[in-house]
Amino acid sequence: MEATVVPLPLPALPEGWEAENGFKAIGKITNERATQRTLEPVGPYFLAHARRARHKRTFSEDDR
Amino acid sequence: MGDSGPKAGLEPSERTAIGITFGNSNSSIAHVVDDKAEVIANEDGDRQIPTILSYVDGDEYYGQQAKNFLVRNPTNTVAYFRDFLGKEFKSIDPTHSHASAHPQEAGETVSFTVKDKEGEEAAPSTLSVSEVTTRYLRRLVNSASEYLGKKVTSAVITVPTNFNDKQKAALVAAAAAADLEVLQLISEPVAAVLAYDGRPQAKIEDKIIVVAELGGTRSDVAVVASRGGMYTILATVHDYEYGGVALDKVLMDHFAKEFMKKNAGAGDPRENARSLAKLRLEAESTKKALSLGTNASFSVESLIGGVDFASTINRLRYETIARTVFEGFNRLVESAVKKAGLDVLDVDEVILSGGTAHTPRIAANFRSIFPPSTRILAPSTYASAINPSELQARGAALQASLIQEYEAEDIDQSTHAAVTTVPHTTNAIGVIALGGDTAADEVFVPVVPPETAVPARRTVHLSAPGGGDVLVRVVEGNTHIKVTKPEPKAKENGDAKAAKAEDADEEDDSDFSEDEDEEEEEEEKREKVWKIGATLAEAGLKGVSKGAKVEVSITVNADLSVIVTAREVSGKGGVRGTLPSA
């Protein structure tokens, strides 16, 4: 998918904010649902997903 | 697919593939030319081909010709059989087959007895529903082959979302017996979504879509999360009471009563099989005419006892007498949204699909159920809507053209649960920007929406007008519905309501839904607002140029670990970090 343009500014970095390599990992994403959902195996984007999954490729490898 | 077990399959080079939609009422065939899906007209010129076979003097008729024989040759005409496929007699609803060959119990399956051979003496044949399906599909495939000038070998066929494995297997087997390779069975609502997304001008975006599949004998609604062009069905509801046939019935009753009023003593045309069949055919064409014009005629020669009947009806009148059925569609759609755990404000698009979806009143009603931001994709509400009767076949044709190059084994593997069943995000993942009322409030900018299948990657561009050092704070987000009650107004409100209730009883007041809408707006304002949740990560991007754009990309991996990158657009360097899996 193309990048979405959001016409809003980012906040300024607070005074004294420091982190190794400029990145702080703080949390993990919520995964409440024990059950997984099923994608409909239809359309070109699903086929691309299936190709990546079956060849264990990442998005960036796929881009190349 | 997958359910149907391993099958040899053709070499891709040997295939000519089409899309087929096979309904209880109508079927369609479609193919792709120059990347565009096109529905094929059969030799009668029909693109909606009635799913009916009829036998006369040993000749087999199908489609509209067979449908016309419902008047003169009902017992040798097989109609409304699709939903009997793969089912036992005790679990079918034979209602719609009253006026044609009756379904019978035949061991594990259902059959029909018809005279399909020539000659007075010839014994009737008992045909299983599978055999009927095979014969019907053969006719469809022949029409497509004739049109394309080469033998059609393969197809993608659409099925309702509640078709079970046994029904699917029966369909694949019936197709195989007609010499047709089923490349894949795909679900009807997803075919409709693909028909829209497959248009060359379509833009792929994250959206929640409600697909209302309104046919003849059934109505099915699905709520679909469309995420980067991939589709996940969140909820489905099915209804067998409200459909096109129910609308026909309304008109049949209307005109039967009018006929009896004008022709006292001629009898009730609904009590004679042949008169009833004539009444039904004409009611359906009057109904279709009312989708286009505001007036339609109804005319039957020798309706009963040799008496001709001609009348007219206007759309307003029709919408009034059919109101109960239309309200049934409204409730069905609302219940699907609720079942998905969503609000109408969450719905970006409503796709109206199926023959009954041509009806302007249905689209107008949906328009008033959903907020103005929801696109209602129907002929009367959306200029570039696709013909609702063609959506499924077009979607099937697009899918057929996508997969016909693959070996059957490849298709099976790609559609296997190991590939299709994946975790989906629970909450939205986004970044904090400044905005809101003061332009300096923290606001949530969704990047990866909820219900997104992983792995997924999304990218946004934000601004940094002042340049310098900026903070990219990655957080989870949730929506909730904010309800604002207006200032209490004078109590005339109550009086207006009482007046309205009286109005509603008046037969010709068909604008009831718009009125309701106004009333709601007076009552309260409902809006969807984002709530900022837990912080996941912070990235500090230093030395950004004045007026630059900052690109933030979030990738959620298959194990729910997250990669965040932030960089100045067309700048150097940037920050990259990873969150452990959930």
Ligand SMILES: Nc1ncnc2c1ncn2[C@@H]1O[C@H](COP(=O)(O)OP(=O)(O)OP(=O)(O)O)[C@@H](O)[C@H]1O
């Ligand atoms: N222009 C129209 N306006 C209103 N109703 C229409 C129009 N065209 C077709 N219909 C109705 O649509 C219904 C058929 O819908 P469709 O062609 O989608 O069939 P289907 O999916 O095979 O139906 P089902 O399986 O529910 O019986 C019929 O009741 C028909 O009268």
Ligand SMILES: [Mg+2]
């Ligand atoms: Mg249908």
